[in-house]
Every structure is written in structure tokens, then in C-alpha cells.
Amino acid sequence: MKSYRKELWLNLPARRGFVNLTPQVEECLQESGIRQGMILVNAMHITASVFINDDEAGLHHDYETWLEGLAPHEPLDRYHHNRTGEDNADAHLKRQVMGREVVVAVTDGKLDFGPWEQIFYGEFDGRRRKRVLVKILGE
Amino acid sequence: MKSYRKELWLNLPARRGFVNLTPQVEECLQESGIRQGMILVNAMHITASVFINDDEAGLHHDYETWLEGLAPHEPLDRYHHNRTGEDNADAHLKRQVMGREVVVAVTDGKLDFGPWEQIFYGEFDGRRRKRVLVKILGE
Amino acid sequence: MKSYRKELWLNLPARRGFVNLTPQVEECLQESGIRQGMILVNAMHITASVFINDDEAGLHHDYETWLEGLAPHEPLDRYHHNRTGEDNADAHLKRQVMGREVVVAVTDGKLDFGPWEQIFYGEFDGRRRKRVLVKILGE
Numbered sequence: 163m164k165s166y167r168k169e170l171w172l173n174l175p176a177r178r179g180f181v182n183l184t185p186q187v188e189e190c191l192q193e194s195g196i197r198q199g200m201i202l203v204n205a206m207h208i209t210a211s212v213f214i215n216d217d218e219a220g221l222h223h224d225y226e227t228w229l230e231g232l233a234p235h236e237p238l239d240r241y242h243h244n245r246t247g248e249d250n251a252d253a254h255l256k257r258q259v260m261g262r263e264v265v266v267a268v269t270d271g272k273l274d275f276g277p278w279e280q281i282f283y284g285e286f287d288g289r290r291r292k293r294v295l296v297k298i299l300g301e
Numbered sequence: 302m303k304s305y306r307k308e309l310w311l312n313l314p315a316r317r318g319f320v321n322l323t324p325q326v327e328e329c330l331q332e333s334g335i336r337q338g339m340i341l342v343n344a345m346h347i348t349a350s351v352f353i354n355d356d357e358a359g360l361h362h363d364y365e366t367w368l369e370g371l372a373p374h375e376p377l378d379r380y381h382h383n384r385t386g387e388d389n390a391d392a393h394l395k396r397q398v399m400g401r402e403v404v405v406a407v408t409d410g411k412l413d414f415g416p417w418e419q420i421f422y423g424e425f426d427g428r429r430r431k432r433v434l435v436k437i438l439g440e
Numbered sequence: 441m442k443s444y445r446k447e448l449w450l451n452l453p454a455r456r457g458f459v460n461l462t463p464q465v466e467e468c469l470q471e472s473g474i475r476q477g478m479i480l481v482n483a484m485h486i487t488a489s490v491f492i493n494d495d496e497a498g499l500h501h502d503y504e505t506w507l508e509g510l511a512p513h514e515p516l517d518r519y520h521h522n523r524t525g526e527d528n529a530d531a532h533l534k535r536q537v538m539g540r541e542v543v544v545a546v547t548d549g550k551l552d553f554g555p556w557e558q559i560f561y562g563e564f565d566g567r568r569r570k571r572v573l574v575k576i577l578g579e
Contacts, residue, residue, distance in 0.1 A: 163302050163441050163579050165476040167547055198304040200341060200438055202478060202543050206554025208493045214401050215347045215393055220381030224390050225397075228372065233506065242498030251502050254493055258503075258538055260397055262492050265341050265404055265543055267436035269306055274434060276345025295552060297545035299478055299578065300438065301302050302441050337443040339480060339577055353540050354486045354532055359520030363529050364536075367511065399536055404480050404543055406575035408445055413573060415484025439577065440441050 166194035166298040169206070174288035177235075180222045181283040183212070183294065187266075188273060190296045197271045199300015203281055204263035206293040209253035211260035211284035225284075229256045253286035260284045268300055305333035305437040308345070313427035316374075319361045320422040322351070322433065326405075327412060329435045336410045338439015342420055343402035345432040348392035350399035350423035364423075368395045392425035399423045407439055444472035444576040447484070452566035455513075458500045459561040461490070461572065465544075466551060468574045475549045477578015481559055482541035484571040487531035489538035489562035503562075507534045531564035538562045546578055 168190050172181060187203055203212050215221065233255035238244045241251030264281060267274035283294055307329050311320060326342055342351050354360065372394035377383045380390030403420060406413035422433055446468050450459060465481055481490050493499065511533035516522045519529030542559060545552035561572055 163476075165578070167545065167552070198302075198438075200339070200436065200478070202545055204543075204545070206557065208554075208556050213397065215397070216382075218382060218385065220384055221390065221393055223381045224394065228394055232371070232510070242501045243494075243496060245498055246496065251499065254499055255502065255506055258491065258493070261400065261539065263543060265343075265402060267306065267341055267343070267434055269436070274306070274436065276347075276432060276434075278347050279345065293554060295545055295554075297478065297547070297552065299476075300304070337441075337577075339478070339575065352536065354536070355521075357521060357524065359523055360529065360532055362520040363533065367533055371510070400539065404482075404541060406445065406480055406482070406573055408575070413445070413575065415486075415571060415573075417486050418484065439443070 164196050164301055166196060168296045170294040171291055172283055173291045174285045177288050178226060179285045179288060182217055183281045183283050187281055187296055191268060191298060194298045196268055196298050196300040199268045199298060201266045201268055202263060202297045204295050206295050209250050209257055209287035210292055211257045212264055212294060213260045213282055213284060214264050214279050215282060216278055217280045229259060232259060250287040256286045303335050303440050305335060307435045309433040310430055311422055312430045313424045316427050317365060318424050318427060321356055322420045322422050326420055326435055330407060330437060333437045335407055335437050335439040338407040338437060340405045340407055341402060341436045343434050345434050348389050348396055348426035349431055350396045351403055351433060352399045352421055352423060353403050353418050354421060355417055356419045368398060371398060389426040395425045442474050442579050444474060446574045448572040449569055450561055451569045452563045455566050456504060457563050457566060460495055461559045461561050465559055465574055469546060469576060472576045474546055474576050474578040477546040477576060479544045479546055480541060480575045482573050484573050487528050487535055487565035488570055489535045490542055490572060491538045491560055491562060492542050492557050493560060494556055495558045507537060510537060528565040534564045
């Protein structure tokens with residue numbers, strides 16, 4: 163059994179945004195030399211998500227609007243968590259809808275994906291350096 | 302380490318619906334000969350889900366109604382994604398609530414499940430052939 | 441390849457609540473002797489969740505309020521599932537938002553976590569004994 167680990171660093175200029183991580187994850191897979199296995203990609207922060215969906219700007223706009231409707235950022239005092247001095251309670255909620263992690267099959271040295279699958283980082287409390295973990299197991 | 306891979310094909314007659322995949326996943330596990338490990342079952346399409354819940358028709362009706370409330374199909378122009386000519390933006394949102402994938406423990410050659418766990422395919426943009434990936438790792 | 445399996449039992453006194461499982465999962469990992477791998481932690485019941493987020497009481501209050509808004513417990517007859525004699529349809533919905541499982545990387549014998557990640561059990565239909573499965577694969 164082989165294992166591989168890498169941290170990807172991100173620093174989004176706005177509070178919220180989406181970044182396509184697929185090329186970086188593919189590089190990790192190539193570096194690992196693993197041909198059959200599973201790859202875990204997870205946010206290491208609890209106000210961010212890793213998820214798989216479409217690389218289409220309109221859809222990302224829809225996610226932004228939809229999540230803001232489900233868990234509005236304001237008024238800040240709507241959330242008990244913000245009494246700690248934070249202003250990111252909504253980010254902890256949005257992250258639950260979009261998920262923390264994805265597990266992707268590795269087959270013949272490739273991400274075993276359907277036609278439109280792409281791995282995204284979803285930031286809900288940005289403007290600071292944050293990390294994504296890539297861990298690969300297999301042989 | 303052994304690995305196993307299979308695609309399950311589905312073609313639901315309606316836009317939305319749920320299909321119990323558990324018997325087919327159990328067949329895959331038997332075919333694989335793997336006794337200890339993990340099994341990944343994921344939608345290969347970004348407008349469908351794989352999730353674990355109850356095989357009860359009333360609950361599936363509730364999921365349908367609830368998801369339609371959270372992310373309505375219409376009006377279509379509510380979503381920027383539909384400006385691309387698609388009409389399935391809501392399906393991309395519903396899929397995030399229900400999830401892309403499940404990872405299930407394999408113990409003594411069986412799906413290591415609690416009493417009511419069943420694996421479902423959730424279709425949110427059907428009436429065409431779509432795939433689910435089953436990948437098993439272990440020994 | 442080594443594998444490890446353990447069931448954690450819980451019995452929450454209220455219908456809903458959150459329990460930090462991290463110390464118990466760390467004990468499992470130590471017991472397993474696995475240094476590199478992946479760990480799966482999942483609810484074995486379909487009205488409960490395992491998720492990763494912050495160990496902060498205000499946030500847990502916010503989750504409770506937010507989930508009750510997204511999928512209210514009452515009126516019971518709002519849900520077809522409750523016609524079976526159950527009163528827990530809302531719990532099946534809440535569990536989908538919070539998720540069934542987490543997969544965590546194991547690196548150098550430790551949970552490979554960011555600064556604030558903690559593993560939680562989320563109960564949505566408590567007052568009875570329920571189980572969480574810990575499965576570890578690696579070497």
C-alpha cells in the first residue's frame with residue numbers, strides 16, 4: 163500500500179468564492195504514482211467546503227445566492243456563534259450544505275470521473291490563508 | 302490490496318426519483334471477493350446523488366417535496382445557470398443537499414450497516430442514461 | 441493492509457443534541473496501530489449524523505435553530521413518513537443536511553486535522569441507544 167499527502171494553500175480576496183482544484187489534485191495524483199485507490203480531498207477549515215460539481219460561472223452565482231438565502235450572513239446577531247466575537251456563523255452553516263470533503267476513485271492512475279465532474283473549493287469566510295488536504299491511498 | 306470497479310447504469314422515466322441500489326452494490330461486493338475494506342458509491346453526474354437512508358415511500362415523497370421547497374425547479378429564469386440553455390440548475394442544488402457519494406465499511410465480506418441503512422440513487426434531472434460508480438478497496 | 445473496526449454507543453437524553461466524538465475516535469486510532477490510512481466514522485442510524493465542525497456551544501445552538509427552520513419537527517402530519525406511525529420524518533431530513541459520515545486522513549498515527557476540526561455526532565431522534573461505526577484502513 164502506498165500513501166501520499168499534500169496541502170494546497172488558498173487565499174481568496176473576498177469573503178466567498180469558488181476555486182476549481184481539479185488540475186492541482188491531478189498533479190498530486192501523478193506525483194503519488196498511485197494507479198488504483200482512493201483520494202480524499204477535504205477542507206482543513208470549518209468555514210470552507212470541498213465539493214464536486216460543474217465548472218460554470220452561472221451555477222456558482224446560483225450557489226452563492228441560494229446559500230445566502232438558506233443561511234444569511236446578516237444580521238450578525240441572528241447567530242449565537244457570533245457572540246464569541248466572530249462574524250462567520252453563516253459560513254459554518256453554508257459549509258454543511260456544500261460538504262467538507264470528497265472521496266474520488268483512482269483507476270489506472272486517473273481521477274475516475276463522469277463527464278462533468280470537477281473538484282471545487284468553496285470559501286465562505288475568506289480573505290486569509292487556508293488549506294485543503296489531499297490524501298491518496300492505494301498502489 | 303485488491304481493488305474492484307463497476308459502473309451501474311440507470312435511466313429514470315421522470316425528472317426526479319429514487320432507486321434502491323443496495324442489492325446491486327451487494328452483488329459488486331460479492332464479485333470483488335473483498336472481505337475487509339471500504340466501498341465508495343458515487344454519482345458520476347452532477348445532477349444526481351448517492352445517499353443512505355430509509356427504504357420508505359412516504360419518506361421519499363417527503364424528500365421530493367422538501368427539496369422542491371429548498372430549490373424550486375421553476376421559474377427557470379430564477380437561476381443564472383439556466384441562461385446556458387439548461388433547465389436543471391435546481392438539480393445541481395438539490396444534489397448538494399443529498400450528497401454525491403457514500404463510503405461504506407466492508408467487514409467480513411458484507412456492507413457494515415446499521416439496521417435500516419440502504420443505499421439510494423437520487424435523480425434530479427432524469428429521462429436519460431446516467432451512471433453510478435462502485436469502487437472497492439481492501440483485501 | 442491493516443483494518444480496524446469499533447462501534448461507539450450513544451444514548452442522548454433529548455430528541456436532539458451534539459456530542460464530540462474526537463477523543464473516542466483518537467483512542468480507536470491508537471488501538472488500531474495504523475500510521476497511514478483513512479478512517480471512516482459514520483452514523484449507523486438514518487436519523488443521526490456524523491460531521492466535522494467547531495466545538496462551540498453557540499454554534500450548536502445555531503445548528504439546532506437553523507435545522508428546525510429548514511425541516512420543522514411539527515406539525516407531524518406535514519410529512520408522509522409520519523403516517524407510518526413514526527414522528528421522526530424531520531430527523532431523516534436534518535440528517536441529510538448534516539451528513540451521514542466523515543472520512544479523515546490518518547498521517548503518522550494521528551487524525552490529520554486542521555486547527556479547529558472536531559468530529560461530532562448529531563442526534564435528531566434520540567432517547568434511545570444508537571451506534572456510530574469507526575472503520576480504519578491503512579498500515
